[in-house]
Amino acid sequence: MRLNETEMVKLLPAWMQEDGSDKGIATGCDIISRDAYARLKLLSRWDKIDQLSDAELDEMAWELNIQWYDSTAPIAAKQAVIRNSDRVYAKLGTPTPWSRSWPTTSAPARSGSGISTAGSRITSRC
Known part of the structure; x- marks a missing residue:
């Protein structure tokens, strides 16, 4: 039996094959197993x-x-x-640390904020 060819409805006992919800679950399992098989097939390509x-x-x-x-x-x-x-x-x-988007330790001075930067030191006006 191959994972991509399974038909779970056929594997159900005869007394369960008549129930609509059992058929639905079996069909859902078929869909999930085929999807899993397709993804596993891609993984085998990585191995090779x-x-x-x-x-x-x-x-x-x-x-x-x-x-x-x-x-x-x-x-x-x-x-x-x-x-x-x-x-x-x-x-x-x-x-x-060597990219431009890395956060810096000192913020640029904004006018009117009362905060100025000198290197990495931040001083405030009183």
């Missing part, structure tokens, strides 16, 4: 990255929307980029 051809790696990079992927790179580099893409996407957009 080392066996994929150049064209398959290019297609996979396109499907994953890897913007820094170079289709002219050697196959080992392509495999490494795809393999590490989820780690890069996890950090993409996260502020770092």
Whole structure:
């Protein structure tokens, strides 16, 4: 029996096959199992990255929307980029100390606020 070909209604005992709610639950289980099978099929592709051809790696990079992927790179580099893409996407957009969006310790002085900055020291007028 294959996960994508199961028909739970046929597996129900005869006395349960007549009940509409049992049929509905069995049909729902079929839909869920087919969806799970489709997602598991994609995971098996991740396991075989080392066996994929150049064209398959290019297609996979396109499907994953890897913007820094170079289709002219050697196959080992392509495999490494795809393999590490989820780690890069996890950090993409996260502020770092060397990025402009990192919060600073001193706020810029605003006119009329009574607060001025001198380096990292904040002083206020009394």
